[in-house]
Amino acid sequence: MTRKHRSVHRALWPIVALVVCFGLVMALVLRAPPRVESSPAAQEMRK
Amino acid sequence: MSVGFQAVQWNRAKYIYDAVLIAAVVVYLVGFMGIVATIHPPKSTPEWIDLRIRALGTCAFLMLTIILSIGPLARLNPIFLSLLYNRRHFGVLFFLIACAHALSMVQWFAVQDALPSLVEELTAWENYFRFIGFPFKTLGIAALLVFFLMAATSHDYWLNFLRPPVWKALHMLVYVAYGLIVIHVALGIMQRDHSAWIPIMLGASLAWVSGLHIIAGQRERAGDHGQAPSADGWLSAGPPGAIPDKRAKIIAAPGGERIAIYRDGDQVGALSNLCAHQNGPVGEGCIIDGLVTCPWHGYQYRLADGCAPPPFTEKLVTYRVRLRGGAIEVDPRPLPAGTAAAITVPREKM
Numbered sequence: 343m344t345r346k347h348r349s350v351h352r353a354l355w356p357i358v359a360l361v362v363c364f365g366l367v368m369a370l371v372l373r374a375p376p377r378v379e380s381s382p383a384a385q386e387m388r389k
Numbered sequence: 390m391s392v393g394f395q396a397v398q399w400n401r402a403k404y405i406y407d408a409v410l411i412a413a414v415v416v417y418l419v420g421f422m423g424i425v426a427t428i429h430p431p432k433s434t435p436e437w438i439d440l441r442i443r444a445l446g447t448c449a450f451l452m453l454t455i456i457l458s459i460g461p462l463a464r465l466n467p468i469f470l471s472l473l474y475n476r477r478h479f480g481v482l483f484f485l486i487a488c489a490h491a492l493s494m495v496q497w498f499a500v501q502d503a504l505p506s507l508v509e510e511l512t513a514w515e516n517y518f519r520f521i522g523f524p525f526k527t528l529g530i531a532a533l534l535v536f537f538l539m540a541a542t543s544h545d546y547w548l549n550f551l552r553p554p555v556w557k558a559l560h561m562l563v564y565v566a567y568g569l570i571v572i573h574v575a576l577g578i579m580q581r582d583h584s585a586w587i588p589i590m591l592g593a594s595l596a597w598v599s600g601l602h603i604i605a606g607q608r609e610r611a612g613d614h615g616q617a618p619s620a621d622g623w624l625s626a627g628p629p630g631a632i633p634d635k636r637a638k639i640i641a642a643p644g645g646e647r648i649a650i651y652r653d654g655d656q657v658g659a660l661s662n663l664c665a666h667q668n669g670p671v672g673e674g675c676i677i678d679g680l681v682t683c684p685w686h687g688y689q690y691r692l693a694d695g696c697a698p699p700p701f702t703e704k705l706v707t708y709r710v711r712l713r714g715g716a717i718e719v720d721p722r723p724l725p726a727g728t729a730a731a732i733t734v735p736r737e738k739m
Contacts, residue, residue: 343668345613345646347557352606354564359599362568366591369575372521376583 406475410482417451418444438497443578445490447590450570452483454594457567461605467673470684477543484540487533494526525577528569535566545666553668564602571595615643623711623718626650629657629734632717635676642721647672648708650719651681651692655739658692658731659708659719665697671705694729707731712738 343351421444431437459476462469472479498507507526516522539560541547548556571591579587618624624640632638632652639662641647647662649672660681662672669685676682680689680698690697695705704727709720712734724730 343557343670344554344663345644347554347561347668348606348609348613350558350561351602352610354561355599355602355606358564358568359595359603362571362595362599365568365572366575366588366595368520369572369579370588373580373583374521 403475403478407478407482410479414448414452414482414486417448421447434500435497438493438500442490442493442497445486445493446574446578449483449487449490450574450590450594452479452486453567453570454598456480456483457563457598458601461601464605464609465601467684473685480536481540481543484536487536491529491533521576521580523576525573528573528576532566532569532573535562535569539563548667553663553666557668567598612639612647613641615641615645618642618721619718622722623713623720624648626717626719628715629712629717630739632657637672637674637681639670639672640719645721648719648721649681650710650717651676653679653692655734655736656692656731657710657712657717657734658695659710660690660692660695661706661708661723661726663705664688665703665705693731694727696727 422440425440425443431440456476456479459469459472459479463473495504495507498504511524511527513524516524517527539562542551542556542559551559571594574587574591579591616624624642626632626638626640629652632650634652634654637649637651639647639649647670648659649662649670650657650659651672653676660671662670664671664683664685666683666686666688669683669688671681671683671690674682674684676692677689679691681692682689688697688703689701690703690705695707697703706723706726707728707730708723709730710732711718711720712732715738717734
């Protein structure tokens, strides 16, 4: 690799890592909670 | 290197590499689908296609993680150079797996007569302003376009046509595409499937790949500092005996490209560290059959003048070398490619 490519590479990777890591963490934090199947007893109560 | 045009220069090593690669992919796909289908048997055609989508998707992601690890691993330890040698075949196979994943997704909609829903999902413009709910398939499509561009230009014809610096810059788009893929999975399947293995897979891959690239990049930084030249602008490389026989010592002037100073017995010559093929690190190779050999793909050059042996036409930039005060010195001002500049060091001064 040329010196220029190495410089771009060194600058790019920390940015890619930070941005993607931030996106991944936000996608985890903001995701909707899993749907809980209601039990037959709870369904009976609702009636 | 080849005298004439050949689509792919097959040899035994490439056959073995590709056979192992294809076998590993088949084992992974069959194993993944077999295990999951045993635990949660699919009940309908769309469920079978969904299983195939997951198998191909995880396979492609794993392959991309390995492909992105080969470069920095080879920088950190030469033992991984053998993986680098055929990385383009690995990349093309990865692209085919990624294509199969995308086509399976289209098939999943098609078998349910729901293709309009797919179009609707991709053209719900208001969703492009949301984070959760962003049309994640668009990220996958964007990454697939980058991978297509890379696979389509992976042949040496395009390398020669675009020239190594442009080709390399184009192929560095893979880093952006990798980021798009991680977010594609995080905003896609990870939002619906709450099993822990998806964030673990994504986090581990991201930490591994970015960690390797950052460590390798920092190690390379030391080699780019360069050494201060003497009053007349020459760089010292130390005594001739300090350069291992049939190997090179790599030096650089501040702000300049690296120079590979090779020694072959009593002959010492300085060449550009950039291979004419893919800008590979010529100085990290060795002398084979009397020729300087690049460690990446085996391109060879004469030490005397940096020219590839006939009938090949590649040439490297050379540098003037002199022996002064018992030390080899190099003039960092490059000579035209192919200029004879190597010297013979008297035995008593080795």
